[in-house]
Amino acid sequence: MLADAIAERGLEALEPEVQDPPFDVAWKTTDGTINVVEVKSTTPANRTSQLRRGLGQVLDYEHTLRQRGHTHVQPILFIEAEPAGDHWKSLCARHGVKLVWPESIAQLF
Incomplete structure (x- = not known):
């Protein structure tokens, strides 16, 4: 779902390289910001x-990523449903983390 939204906007989803942390998905914006995402499924x-x-x-x-020299990093936590x-x-x-769920995905772009 998130990878599709990234592609629909003409952006390239990145996968971790050997030296990168094991993020779920990331992409770089035109201003050089790396958006790094952790996806979590939840139950009650x-x-x-x-x-x-x-x-x-x-x-x-x-x-x-900042330790590796990336100065513009936006952490994003993507969850299945809006938290109560x-x-x-x-x-x-x-803490500067964007909390996103499927209905709010547009706020990322």
Whole structure:
């Protein structure tokens, strides 16, 4: 779904190279920003743990890419459904992570 949205906009989805962190998908914008994404599927039983895990992973990816010399990195956590309440939205925003689900995918482009 996300890879299709990237391609529809004429962008190239990137896969991790050997030295890259194991992100799910990434793409570079015309201004040179690397958008790096962690995709998490959730169920009601694992939603909190998956969001915690995904947030930590995407922040780690961002840090690793910056350490490798990429100055413009946008971390993105992509989940299956909008989370209830504002907790995860505000937590992600506080750390500069875009929290996205299928209905909000347009905000990435």
